[in-house]
Structure formats: C-alpha cells, structure tokens
Amino acid sequence: MTEMAPAQEGTLEARFPGVVTHDERKGYEGYIVQLDKLTEVAQVLRDDLGYDFLSSVTAVDYLAQKEDEESYFEVVYHLYKSTGGSALVLAVQTPRDNPAVPSLTPLYPGAEFQEREAFDLYGIDFTDHPDMRRILMWEGFEGFPMRKDWKEPYFEEDVKPFANRWPGGQVYRIEDHNPVGKNNQYPQGFDPESWSPAIEDALYDSLRRSNAEYDEIEDLDTEQVIVNLGPQHPSTHGVFRMAVLMDGETIVALKPVMGYLHRNHEKIGERNTFLHNMPFTDRLDYITSLSNNFGYALAVEKLMGAKGVPTERAEYIRVIMAELTRISSHLWAIGFLLNDLGAFFTPSLYAIEERELLLDIFEATTGSRMMNNYFRFGGVARDFPEGVLERIGELVTERLPRKVDELDRYLTNNEIVRTRCEGIGVLSPDEAIEYSMAGPMLRASGVPYDVRRADPYSIYEQFDFDVAVRYHGDVYDRYLIRLDEIRQSIRIVQQAVERIPDGDFLTGKNPYQVRVPAGEAFGRVEGPKGEIGFYVVSNGKANPWRYHVRAPSFINLTALEKMCIGSKVADVVVVLGSVDIILGEVDR
Amino acid sequence: MNFGFGILRGLMVTMGHFIGTFVEDFKWIGKRYYTPEGVAHRSSKNASGIFTVQYPEEKLPVPEEFRFIPFLLYEEGPDGEQQDRCTSCGICAKVCPPQCIWIVRTEDPDTGRPVPEPVEFYIDIDICMNCGYCAEYCPFDAIKMDHQYELASYDRHSAHIYNKEKLSMSVDYYAQIRPTNYRREEDIRIAKEEEKAAKAAARAAAKE
Numbered sequence: 155m156t157e158m159a160p161a162q163e164g165t166l167e168a169r170f171p172g173v174v175t176h177d178e179r180k181g182y183e184g185y186i187v188q189l190d191k192l193t194e195v196a197q198v199l200r201d202d203l204g205y206d207f208l209s210s211v212t213a214v215d216y217l218a219q220k221e222d223e224e225s226y227f228e229v230v231y232h233l234y235k236s237t238g239g240s241a242l243v244l245a246v247q248t249p250r251d252n253p254a255v256p257s258l259t260p261l262y263p264g265a266e267f268q269e270r271e272a273f274d275l276y277g278i279d280f281t282d283h284p285d286m287r288r289i290l291m292w293e294g295f296e297g298f299p300m301r302k303d304w305k306e307p308y309f310e311e312d313v314k315p316f317a318n319r320w321p322g323g324q325v326y327r328i329e330d331h332n333p334v335g336k337n338n339q340y341p342q343g344f345d346p347e348s349w350s351p352a353i354e355d356a357l358y359d360s361l362r363r364s365n366a367e368y369d370e371i372e373d374l375d376t377e378q379v380i381v382n383l384g385p386q387h388p389s390t391h392g393v394f395r396m397a398v399l400m401d402g403e404t405i406v407a408l409k410p411v412m413g414y415l416h417r418n419h420e421k422i423g424e425r426n427t428f429l430h431n432m433p434f435t436d437r438l439d440y441i442t443s444l445s446n447n448f449g450y451a452l453a454v455e456k457l458m459g460a461k462g463v464p465t466e467r468a469e470y471i472r473v474i475m476a477e478l479t480r481i482s483s484h485l486w487a488i489g490f491l492l493n494d495l496g497a498f499f500t501p502s503l504y505a506i507e508e509r510e511l512l513l514d515i516f517e518a519t520t521g522s523r524m525m526n527n528y529f530r531f532g533g534v535a536r537d538f539p540e541g542v543l544e545r546i547g548e549l550v551t552e553r554l555p556r557k558v559d560e561l562d563r564y565l566t567n568n569e570i571v572r573t574r575c576e577g578i579g580v581l582s583p584d585e586a587i588e589y590s591m592a593g594p595m596l597r598a599s600g601v602p603y604d605v606r607r608a609d610p611y612s613i614y615e616q617f618d619f620d621v622a623v624r625y626h627g628d629v630y631d632r633y634l635i636r637l638d639e640i641r642q643s644i645r646i647v648q649q650a651v652e653r654i655p656d657g658d659f660l661t662g663k664n665p666y667q668v669r670v671p672a673g674e675a676f677g678r679v680e681g682p683k684g685e686i687g688f689y690v691v692s693n694g695k696a697n698p699w700r701y702h703v704r705a706p707s708f709i710n711l712t713a714l715e716k717m718c719i720g721s722k723v724a725d726v727v728v729v730l731g732s733v734d735i736i737l738g739e740v741d742r
Numbered sequence: 743m744n745f746g747f748g749i750l751r752g753l754m755v756t757m758g759h760f761i762g763t764f765v766e767d768f769k770w771i772g773k774r775y776y777t778p779e780g781v782a783h784r785s786s787k788n789a790s791g792i793f794t795v796q797y798p799e800e801k802l803p804v805p806e807e808f809r810f811i812p813f814l815l816y817e818e819g820p821d822g823e824q825q826d827r828c829t830s831c832g833i834c835a836k837v838c839p840p841q842c843i844w845i846v847r848t849e850d851p852d853t854g855r856p857v858p859e860p861v862e863f864y865i866d867i868d869i870c871m872n873c874g875y876c877a878e879y880c881p882f883d884a885i886k887m888d889h890q891y892e893l894a895s896y897d898r899h900s901a902h903i904y905n906k907e908k909l910s911m912s913v914d915y916y917a918q919i920r921p922t923n924y925r926r927e928e929d930i931r932i933a934k935e936e937e938k939a940a941k942a943a944a945r946a947a948a949k950e
Contacts, residue, residue, distance in 0.1 A: 314839075314841055315835065315836040315837075315838075315841065316841050318844075319832075319835040319836075319838075319841055319843060319844050319845065320830075320832035320835040320836070320843075320844070320845045320847070321830065321832060321845065321846065321847035321856070322846055322847070323835070323843075323844025323845045323846050323862065323863075323864060324844065325844040325864040325866065325903060327866075327899065327903075330899070426839060429837065429875070430837075430839040431839075432839075432873075433839050433871055433873035433875070434839065500756060504759070507789075507793050510785070510793065511785065511787065511789075514785055514805075517804075517805055517807070517808060518805035518806075518807060519807065520807070521807040521808055521809040521874055521887070522808070522809060522872065525871070525872065525873070527873045527874065527875075535874075535878065536807070539805070539806065539807060539922070540922070545787070548787050549787055552787060553787045560755060563751065563752070563755060564751075564752045564755040564756075565752060566748075567747075567748035567751065567752075568748045568749050568751075568752045569745055569746060569747075569748045569749055570749065571748075572748070664878075664879075666833055666836065666837045666875075666879040
C-alpha cells in the first residue's frame with residue numbers, strides 16, 4: 155500500500171499544476187491546495203483516487219511570531235482510503251482577517267461537525283456549509299477561544315511552566331484575589347441585567363430546515379412538536395442534549411447539542427509542554443485512558459524520530475494495556491446499551507464485574523484505575539509489578555472468555571433485545587464511510603476497516619487476529635461486533651502475554667524536558683470507540699504549537715440524525731447508546 | 743421463532759448468579775465479609791457471587807503503585823531532627839501539568855546564594871491531578887505519591903493547600919507503603935555510594 159502512494163500523489167500534483175503543491179516547510183509532508191480549488195481537488199480525490207474517508211478536519215492558527223513572518227489560518231484535512239493505507243494530508247491557507255474556506259460537507263458529510271468546531275474555535279467561515287453554527291461554545295459567546303491571541307479568564311501566562319511557581323513560590327487561590335477574572339469578554343452592548351438568552355432560535359431554525367423534505371402524513375391533521383432530550387436525562391450518558399422535531403412519535407429531525415462539558419482541552423494542550431499533555435489525554439475518554447495515551451505517544455514519537463522509538467518490551471506492554479482497555483470499554487458499552495433498552499443494571503453490573511478486575515490490573519500497574527498516565531515517549535512509565543503479568547494471563551485464559559460467553563448466552567438471543575435492536579438506526583456501508591464513522595460503528599456497517607490492520611502501528615502486524623465485521627449496520631450488529639471485538643482482543647492479549655520479551659520498558663532516560671523537532675504529525679490508533687487521532691504541530695519549542703484531538707465519539711455523532719430519522723423516540727435512546735459516546739471526549 | 747425461549751435462557755444466567763451467591767456464602771460460612779481474605783477473594787479471578795465491598799467497613803487494599811497526593815520525604819538525623827531530601831531544584835514544579843506546586847528556595851543570608859533546601863513548599867491538592875510526574879522525575883527521590891485517599895474536609899480554602907509541614911513524611915513511612923520501590927531506590931543509592939567510595943579510594947591510592 156505504502157509503495158503505491160508516491161506514484162498516485164505524483165499524479166495529484168501533475169493533475170493540478172500550480173493548484174496543489176508539496177508542503178515545503180520542514181517536518182511537513184502534506185500538500186497545500188489553492189483555496190478556491192479545494193472542492194475540485196477533493197472531488198477528484200474522492201471519486202477517482204479512492205480517498206473516500208475524511209478522517210480529520212482541523213485548523214491551525216499560524217500567528218506570526220516575528221515581524222517578517224506572515225500570519226494566516228490553515229485548515230488541515232487528513233484523508234484515507236477505506237481500503238487501507240496511509241494518510242493524504244491536505245492544507246489550505248486563508249488570511250486571518252475574514253477567514254473563509256469552501257466547505258467539504260457536501261462531499262464528505264463527516265466534515266459537518268468538525269467544520270463547525272473549526273468555525274466555533276477559530277472563527278473560520280466555511281462557505282456552503284449547511285448549518286454553520288457554534289457547536290461547543292454557546293451561541294452568545296464572544297471571541298474564538300483557540301486563536302493564539304485569545305486569552306481566557308484567570309489567564310496566567312502563555313506557556314507552562316509558570317514563572318511564579320519557583321524559586322519564589324507565591325501560593326494563593328486566584329479566584330480569591332480576582333473573583334471574576336480578567337480577560338472576560340462580552341458581546342458589544344452586552345448588559346447582564348437586561349440580557350435574555352435568544353440562543354435557541356438558531357438551533358430550532360436549523361431543526362426545521364433539516365425537515366424540509368419530510369412528507370407529512372396527509373390523512374391526519376398533525377402538528378410537529380419540538381422535544382428536548384437532555385441535557386439532564388439518564389439516557390444521554392452525561393450532559394448531552396438532543397433537540398428533536400417529532401411528528402406524533404416519529405422523529406423528523408434531530409440536532410445534537412453539546413459542549414456542556416467543554417473545557418478548551420486543546421488550548422490547555424497548547425499551553426502545556428509535550429509531557430504535560432499525557433495525563434490530560436486520560437481525561438478525554440475516561441473509559442479508555444490507555445488508548446488515548448497510546449495515540450498521543452505515537453504522534454509525538456513520530457515527530458521525535460529515532461529518539462522516540464519504543465523498546466520491544468514497551469511495545470508489548472502497550473498492546474496488552476490497549477487491548478485490555480478495549481475489553482473494558484466494550485463491556486461498559488454493552489452493559490449500558492442494555493440499560494438504555496430498559497434492562498436496568500443487571501446486565502451492566504455483570505459486565506462491570508469483569509471490568510472491575512481489569513481496573514485492578516490497571517491500578518496495580520499504572521497507579522490509577524482510570525487516569526492512568528502510563529505511556530511515555532519511547533515506552534511506558536514503569537514495568538509490570540511482580541505477579542501482574544501472571545494475573546493478566548489468568549484473566550484472559552481462564553475467566554474472560556467464559557464470562558464473555560456467558561454474556562453472549564445471556565443477551566444475544568433475548569427476544570426483547572432483538573426486537574428492540576434489529577433494524578434500528580441502520581447505516582449503510584457507503585453512508586458509514588461518508589459520515590467518517592469509525593471503530594465498531596464503521597465495522598458494524600460492513601466496512602472492515604480497522605486501523606490496526608489498515609494502517610498498522612506499533613507491533614500489531616505480529617499478532618494473529620481478525621477484523622470483526624458485521625453487515626446490517628443496525629444497533630443489534632453494533633452490540634454483536636463489540637462482543638466479537640472483545641474475543642479478538644482476548645486473543646491478542648493471550649499471544650502477547652506468552653511472547654513478551656525481557657528488556658527495558660523505556661528508550662532513553664525519560665527526561666522531563668522532551669526535545670521535539672519542528673513539524674506536524676498525526677498519530678492515530680484504533681481506540682475502542684473508533685479511530686482516535688492526535689494532530690500535533692511543533693515549532694521546536696517546549697510546547698506544542700497545535701494540539702488537536704480527533705475524537706471518535708464526537709465525529710460518530712455526525713450521523714446521529716441520519717440514523718434516527720423515521721424511528722420512534724424510544725429508539726433514539728437506543729441508537730445513542732449504540733454509538734457509545736463519552737462526553738469527556740465529545741465536548742473536550 | 744419460539745418466542746420467549748431466549749428470555750428464559752437469559753434468565754437462567756441470572757438464576758445461576760442468584761444461586762451462586764448463596765452457594766458462595768455457604769462455602770465461606772461467615773468469613774466472606776469483613777475479613778481480608780474475603781475481600782481479596784472478591785477481587786480475584788475466581789470471584790463469583792456478591793462482588794461489592796462494604797466501604798467503609800471494608801476497604802480494598804491498595805496496590806503499591808497506587809498514587810494519590812504527593813508528600814515530601816525527610817530523613818531523621820542523629821538528634822531526631824528532620825533533614826529534607828528536597829533540594830528545591832524546582833523540577834517537580836516545572837513538570838507538574840496543572841502547576842499546583844509552589845516552592846520558595848532558601849538563600850544564604852550572607853552570600854545570597856541558593857541553599858539546597860526549600861523554605862516553603864505548597865501543594866494545592868484541589869488542583870493536583872494525581873499524575874505522579876513529580877515523584878517520577880524528582881532526581882533526589884524527595885517527593886513521592888501517597889496512598890492516603892480519604893481527604894474530604896469541610897473547608898477547602900483553609901484545608902486544601904498543603905504546606906511543607908503537612909506534606910513532610912519520614913522515609914520509614916515511605917518504606918512501609920512502597921517497600922519494593924524503596925528497596926530498589928536504596929540499592930541504586932548504595933551502589934552509587936560504593937562506586938563513589940571506590941573511586942575516592944582509587945584516587946587516594948593513586949596520590950600515594
């Protein structure tokens with residue numbers, strides 16, 4: 155696959171002379187596309203060259219650091235072939251005043267939320283986007299928080315470590331000194347006394363717009379009703395809201411509303427040093443911390459080059475931990491899908507029992523049950539303590555296979571589960587690719603795309619396992635595929651435990667200041683929820699210039715409306731459960 | 743489709759769990775709860791029956807690597823005085839991701855040169871994210887992660903900024919909660935000291 159890539163990319167440059175040019179900046183490997191020709195190039199890439207999977211869309215603010223530099227925004231696209239292979243990176247540049255970029259949503263619907271996010275955080279307007287609204291921040295928010303010249307309340311310094319911590323540490327609670335915080339920005343003419351929220355109009359307008367093609371039931375004189383599910387609702391797995399337009403009990407249009415847990419994770423990430431970011435990745439999808447660590451470590455190691463290559467033992471430890479994470483996450487997902495179906499807590503507690511044993515292993519190895527912070531650049535933080543590897547071996551040979559079979563026997567043929575799940579929330583293979591779905595969502599729709607096989611990383615090539623795939627694309631298949639994947643993960647861990655070599659668990663001396671050469675890198679792994687990717691741009695300093703998370707839970711929600719239209723309210727809850735979102739990752 | 747058969751089959755599993763609970767209790771007759779063996783059994787690979795632990799009457803033992811709030815180590819001098827291991831080099835403050843460590847370095851009043859000892863050392867435990875970097879990157883093994891996790895208090899403003907006095911713990915305490923780590927570090931230290939002594943001896947021998 156990789157040998158083929160240069161020839162095809164060569165044709166791309168030859169095909170669009172002067173429009174597509176190779177990115178000449180040091181450490182960059184993509185192509186720069188002329189702003190007005192983006193749609194044209196993307197069309198050819200999708201239809202003729204097979205780059206049908208738009209994995210990530212994000213923006214970077216290249217604010218001039220010196221006088222002779224130019225300031226501009228760059229929008230970066232990572233495209234893949236759904237048949238496998240490495241990435242094609244496209245970038246377009248737009249001036250910082252009135253930035254506008256043609257939207258790729260008509261070509262790749264999966265870009266919808268990601269472009270909205272770039273608009274929300276950077277203020278880049280995507281022309282021809284069907285629904286250009288803020289997505290993480292609320293509608294009345296002033297400013298674009300990811301811009302380099304934006305400062306938040308309680309702002310201390312541009313980058314960590316902060317100067318006042320040492321040698322003359324001045325400890326105080328900043329909210330005691332400055333209860334409101336500086337840098338608070340308000341819209342023009344804002345008066346807190348007379349202000350009332352008018353923010354919902356845009357949302358409801360968008361709901362009504364998206365129902366334009368709906369055929370009303372002619373014989374009945376019905377009225378369409380807007381219902382809000384959430385943000386405080388047991389079915390939404392956190393503070394997540396769905397605004398639903400209904401005709402009777404049938405869903406006509408649905409818009410997810412998110413950002414209630416938004417903490418500007420990426421801005422925090424740009425302020426941190428490279429090493430600081432590792433524990434913050436734990437807090438994205440807090441069920442799958444070790445997979446998040448994995449993705450971030452890969453991205454930074456790519457930039458570090460030879461210095462960041464993990465030792466062999468470290469690779470094995472990483473794979474074991476990542477697969478155990480997948481098992482625990484899928485157990486959680488299955489358990490809570492059953493909760494959403496109304497089988498209240500008996501199935502989920504059976505699943506959580508097994509997860510509990512895995513968490514004990516994480517705790518013994520990493521020091522924490524969920525916030526693991528275990529991976530380092532070039533390895534892991536420490537080796538398995540005595541006896542832990544044996545415990546893992548016993549679990550994956552003696553207990554987990556038996557328990558997964560029990561779960562299978564318990565739920566799979568249950569008539570209520572089947573009636574509620576079969577044929578609900580269907581997504582066809584083409585739609586799944588279009589919407590940039592990832593992970594179990596994509597594979598349950600009949601697309602056998604698994605990053606571990608499609609674009610192998612770490613040492614997954616050495617293991618014998620199958621890419622689980624199911625073909626109906628409904629909720630039931632998404633349940634089944636998680637069971638399949640648990641079984642495959644158990645296989646991988648069994649092999650890894652048997653073959654793990656002795657040796658160091660870390661390359662180099664684990665310095666507290668990591669030298670990362672300038673450049674960009676996209677590290678992606680097959681996380682339990684889907685492809686989790688980290689786009690990191692370094693300018694050679696101690697802090698990343700850009701730190702972006704391709705959050706699978708967030709992007710998988712793009713197709714939520716598509717999956718729910720035409721079904722009933724009760725099904726929406728189940729469909730959302732089958733997507734398996736974690737709000738810490740959706741909202742970032 | 744034999745409607746209902748799948749449900750019945752599933753209910754058999756629930757039934758199995760239900761009966762298993764009693765069988766398990768019967769096997770252990772009274773020893774399954776509120777005993778260390780019972781707690782250990784419930785989190786082992788053979789666990790079946792009731793899984794839950796009756797906190798706070800029962801507590802799960804924490805593994806050695808478990809980490810929570812950091813603490814500072816001191817060695818006891820010959821007269822029982824506390825000798826801080828910390829040299830106030832500031833690495834922990836720099837490597838701390840949420841920047842919750844504040845250190846005031848001592849200065850010699852006469853020369854104005856820094857003295858390797860902190861005058862003050864604060865950790866805001868509300869901000870601490872328990873990542874363990876300070877302990878991992880401290881070159882002097884002077885700051886380590888504690889096992890104490892019951893930290894609830896009524897007033898966060900006065901109780902949650904730990905000062906040097908509150909943070910300081912003896913090396914013995916450390917050796918007690920993390921025996922393996924302690925032994926490993928001691929071995930390295932002794933090896934280094936022996937190497938130093940050997941070198942010094944060699945140098946002395948060369949001089950003669």
